[in-house]
Amino acid sequence: MGIVVVGSMNMDYTTKVDRLPREGETIMSNFFTTVAGGKGANQAVAASRLGANVSMIGAVGCDSAGEVLLQGLKDEGIDTGGIYKVDSATGNAMITVDNGGNNTIVVYPGANRYLGREHIKEFTHVIGEADVVVLQLEIPLDTVVYTIELTNELKTSVILNPAPAASLPDHIYKWIDIITPNETELELLSGTDDIEKGSRALLDLGVKRVVVTLGSKGCFYMDRDESFYVDAFKVDSVDTTAAGDAFNGALAVAMVEGMGMKESLRFANGVGALTTLKLGAQDSLPHRREVEKFIEDN
Numbered sequence: 001m002g003i004v005v006v007g008s009m010n011m012d013y014t015t016k017v018d019r020l021p022r023e024g025e026t027i028m029s030n031f032f033t034t035v036a037g038g039k040g041a042n043q044a045v046a047a048s049r050l051g052a053n054v055s056m057i058g059a060v061g062c063d064s065a066g067e068v069l070l071q072g073l074k075d076e077g078i079d080t081g082g083i084y085k086v087d088s089a090t091g092n093a094m095i096t097v098d099n100g101g102n103n104t105i106v107v108y109p110g111a112n113r114y115l116g117r118e119h120i121k122e123f124t125h126v127i128g129e130a131d132v133v134v135l136q137l138e139i140p141l142d143t144v145v146y147t148i149e150l151t152n153e154l155k156t157s158v159i160l161n162p163a164p165a166a167s168l169p170d171h172i173y174k175w176i177d178i179i180t181p182n183e184t185e186l187e188l189l190s191g192t193d194d195i196e197k198g199s200r201a202l203l204d205l206g207v208k209r210v211v212v213t214l215g216s217k218g219c220f221y222m223d224r225d226e227s228f229y230v231d232a233f234k235v236d237s238v239d240t241t242a243a244g245d246a247f248n249g250a251l252a253v254a255m256v257e258g259m260g261m262k263e264s265l266r267f268a269n270g271v272g273a274l275t276t277l278k279l280g281a282q283d284s285l286p287h288r289r290e291v292e293k294f295i296e297d298n
C-alpha cells in the first residue's frame with residue numbers, strides 16, 4: 001500500500017547568477033552546488049517527507065552519482081528495491097537560477113533512458129498493491145504508456161505529471177485519474193493557452209480530473225462537475241526548482257489520505273510554496289510538521 005513513483009533520478013548541478021545568460025554569452029556564477037534531483041526522485045522524496053509509504057521504480061548508472069542518489073532515497077525511508085543499475089551514466093540536470101528565482105534547466109537523461117517496460121513488468125505486484133502510481137515524462141514515453149496500461153488492468157489510480165511537456169497517445173487519457181500540467185504543458189497537450197478550455201479538452205480526451213499548476217497564482221481544478229481556482233500562498237520565493245514536484249508529491253499524499261479536493265489543493269499549494277523558499281531540488285522539500293504549521297499560520 002502507499003505511493004509508487006515510476007520516474008527519473010538525476011544529479012542536479014545548480015549554479016546561481018544575477019541574471020540568466022543570453023545566447024552566446026558567458027557570465028560568472030556566484031554559487032554552485034551538487035544535489036540529488038530528477039522529477040521522479042523529487043516527487044518520491046516530497047511524498048515520503050509528508051509521511052507516506054513510498055516505493056520508487058527508476059534507473060541509475062553504475063557510477064558514484066548513482067550510488068549517492070540510491071543512498072539518498074534509502075536515507076529518506078523510500079523503498080529502493082525497484083531501482084535498477086544500468087550500463088550508462090546517471091542522469092543529470094544543469095540548473096541555472098537568477099536573483100528573482102527564475103531558472104533554466106538542461107537535462108541529460110542517461111540511465112533514465114534505459115528504464116524499459118521489462119523493468120516495470122517485474123514490479124507488477126508492487127504496482128498492483130499501490131494506492132496510487134505517480135509518473136512524469138523524464139523516462140521513455142513507451143515505459144510511461146505501459147505503466148498506465150498496467151495500472152488500468154490492476155485498478156490502481158494514476159497521477160500523471162506531464163513534464164517536461166510532450167504529446168501523449170490518445171488512448172491513455174481515459175486511465176489517468178489526475179493530470180497535473182503547468183500552463184506550458186497544458187498548452188502543448190490541449191492546443192490552447194486558455195486554461196479553462198485546455199482543461200476541458202483534456203477531460204474530453206477522458207482524463208477524470210485536471211489540475212493546472214500556475215506558479216505564484218496557485219492552481220486551477222476541473223472535473224466533469226465543477227471547476228475552481230485555489231490561490232497560492234504569498235511567499236518571498238528564492239528558487240522555484242522542484243515546486244511542481246513538491247506539489248505532485250503532496251497531491252499523491254492527499255489522495256492516499258482521502259482528503260477532499262479543495263483541501264488537497266491547498267495542501268499541495270502549501271508544499272509547493274514552502275519549496276520555493278530554499279535553493280535546490282530535494283534539499284528544499286519540506287517535512288509534514290513544517291507544512292502543517294505553515295498552512296495553519298497562513
Ligand code: ADP
Pocket residue numbers: 163182183212213214215216217218219232233234235237240242243244245247268269270271272273276
Ligand atoms: P512547475 O515548476 O512544474 O512549472 P509551478 O511553477 O506551477 O510548477 O509550481 C507548482 C506549484 O508550486 C504551484 O501550483 C504553487 O502551488 C507553488 N508555487 C510555485 N511558485 C510559487 C510562488 N512563487 N509562490 C507561491 N507558490 C508557488
